[in-house]
Amino acid sequence: MIGWEDVYKVVVAMVPLYLALVLGYGSVKWWRIFRPEQCDAINRFVAFFTLPLFTFEFTAHVDPFKMNYRFIAADAISKVIIVVVLAFWAKCSSKGSYCWSITSFSLSTLTNSLVVGVPLARAMYGQSAVDLVVQVSVIQSIVWLTILLFVLEIRRTRSDFYSTDETLGASNKVGNRPVNDLEENPGALASNTKPSFWSLMKTVWRKLAMNPNSYACIFGITWAFIANRWHVKMPAIIEDSILIMSRAGIGTAMFSMGLFMALQEKIVACGTSLTIFGMVLRFIAGPAAMAIGSIAVGLHGDVLHVAIIQAALPQSITSFIFAKEYGLHADVLSTAVIFGMIVSLPVLVAYYAILEFLH
Template structure:
């Protein structure tokens, strides 16, 4: 049972996030400090500097040799289930949409494990649960956020190429089914452009540099030089705060606080709190999890939406209003 002081620890961890969000919201909505162009610059600062450095910093300090492999396997199985279902829906349903499949994947699977999950799991199940949540966060950054980034870049590259064969109105119509367009360049030439763009995006390799360092450091018991550690920390500590500030700025620029409307809000809640945990329950049972590890696996799948997924959605122009609401 969670005690009052444990519940306070969760509130204590989350409250500063909403301070940053309110400051971002107020700076645009109430105080008119930033112009729309400056708001875009803030999001790019987060996307290309503070967020990748934050990702590298927490990844570099894990110990991959102590990971719970069945727990990670359950996480992978659950997300593969979601991918198969969404791919089938996009391909076979008359209402299927590749763009909405990308957003639905984010809503179902990508959680705010570090900021919300760590204090919550620590209060409920102790250090064991914290280790599992951190492992889940690292795997999310290594595999799933990388895949999300790749798909978003592939979509934007395809839209950019196709829109140069189209006028503005046609470009909007192509957004949902650009994947099926007959006047796109070849798949491999498009892939070449995508990989080139990803190579210039620090989000695509920060986590890999971090995990490589973690493997080397824990294998040979090395420590990062303090001068380098300090240089990373000074930007890393700003990562979560600036991401929430950017989310507040985005919300302030919308006509309504719940920008996506009631229907899409309910849709997002169903994916976040029902579909995601249900898929995790299937994956956890398939991987043979039991006891507190099983409970942690299911609960962490129902945590609030990943801040990183919103930052990516805003940068790549895909349903950012839905993810900000979530």
């Protein structure tokens, strides 16, 4: 049974994150230390340096030979369910869109497992639950955050293609025909200059090849296999070099979020309705999909409970960093992280109590 001491441990894990957030917010709003372009540079530093090293560090220390693959399968099924629903919504609904499907996927599936999930899982179900939460967090980094990065890069590359083509059509003064065609049919330029699938993919893969986030989790899990198969340790000089940056990963991410908040007109930048929408996806849709996936693979008892509770953990901080870097609904993701962590504790305790009562 979770007690006040356990709740205190979770609060202890969360308060330093809000300190970093407040420092970032104050450095722009109160002390005027950073300009907007400098805030963007700090977010890029987080996205391309501290977070990849943080991802490598925790991935490299998992034991892949002791993973609960049924638990991981349940998590995969739950995310596939979300993807199918969002794809159907984007295709068939007048209100659906590709961009909102990406954001909705982040809101409903990507969790902050390590900071909040680990102490809470230990308090509720012990070390075995901690192992499960860490395992699913590793898979999230290897598979789902990589897929998110891929689709975000596709979206940005397509946008770059079209913006470049439109600029060349508008600035071409050599002949009157391109201009006349554009005046008569505004959609003609986009249709005539639509990039081929392979040229688009070539550009996307080239950009991903230069992104350290693409390698961090792969190198980390590769080392985990080597280390646990042949019982070798990483040389101290390498491990310490990684740790000195990776330890700043989550803190600098929250600091960057504080910078972003300070540049907005309101603290709740996305508005009340979108905040509620994000909370519903985070704390209801995600756990519901996970419950379906868990039952489908035959999870039961405490493992089933851990699966549902970990799906209701607050929003992944990395999802905000990616959203900010790629310019897609960063206001919604920042609000989901900030208020999600505040709301998560009572929500998770409520889930725990309900599941124990039903059990």
